[in-house]
Amino acid sequence: MAFRFWGHFQRQFLTCHKIILLVAIGIIVGSYFIFYSPDLFQKSETADKISASGYINSFDIIEGEKLYQQNCASCHGSQLQGEANWRSSKEDGSLRAPPHNKDGHTWHHPDRILFHITKFGGGAIAPKGFNSNMPAFNKTLHDVEINKVLAFIKSKWPKEIRQRQKNISDKDKASLSQ
Ligand code: HEC
Incomplete structure (x- = not known):
């Protein structure tokens, strides 16, 4: 018992x-x-770090990708790979669209310049008389949408490249505020 x-x-x-x-x-x-967890509740560390202006989140990057495919992919490539033979210029001396992935030189520029080129076109920063094929998007995209497209492009860079471009942007900001 x-x-x-x-x-x-x-x-x-x-x-x-x-x-x-x-x-x-x-x-x-x-x-x-x-x-x-980064995916639930939108606490995406990557997206926060990519953010140039503090309001970009993972949803914005998804929208940025759509805007990229609609407005940029025809020249810069749907995989951000750039135009074929992008390193050699065309017969008229104009440039081909470079890649926006890590192989290109997009990440060599601070956020301010990337935004400026997208909004006002290649002609806005090129020397006088240079024939740019990069259109201005100020009539097609709002500033917020431009930031979303750029955030999408950045989301495709490896962490190390993102960090290097961020350093370039930080230096640029510091030099402007002096
Ligand atoms: C009609 C073709 C075309 C389209 C569409 C286009 N681009 Fe470009 N883009 C170019 C060319 C060509 C260049 C090279 C610079 C030049 O010719 O001024 C360039 C250069 C750039 C650069 C400078 C890159 C660097 O490394 O110096 C950025 C940034 C850029 N484009 C962003 C965009 C974004 C964002 C979109 C879509 C919203 C877009 N482009 C759509 C043709 C295009």
Whole structure:
């Protein structure tokens, strides 16, 4: 009798422990998703770092990709690969659209210049008389949309390239505020 009671007690006790253990695991895994998971709840570290102006999030990057495919891909390539033979200029001396991925020189420029070229076109920064094929988008895209397209482009760069371009932008900002 006493033996049976002891067996029963042991089983109960173990079940109870298992439940406590399961609940504890549930709490740990649950809080991981709530506080650290980048995809749920839009806490995307990458998107935050890419943000030039502080209001770009993962949804904006998705929209930026759409705008990119509609407005930029025809010249710069749907995979950001640039025009074929982009390193050699055309017969009329104008340039071909360079890639926007890490192989191009988009990331050599600070945010201010990337925004300026997209808004006002290649002619806005080129020397007088230079025939640019990069159109101005000030009539097609709002400033916010330009920032979204640029955020999408940046989201395709490896972390190290993003950091280097950020340093270039920070230097540029510092030199302007002097
Ligand atoms: C009709 C073709 C064409 C379209 C469309 C186009 N570009 Fe360009 N883009 C060019 C060419 C060509 C250049 C090279 C510079 C020049 O000729 O002025 C260039 C250069 C650039 C540069 C400078 C890159 C560098 O490394 O110096 C940026 C930034 C840029 N484009 C962004 C965009 C964005 C963003 C879009 C879409 C919103 C876009 N372009 C759409 C043709 C185009």
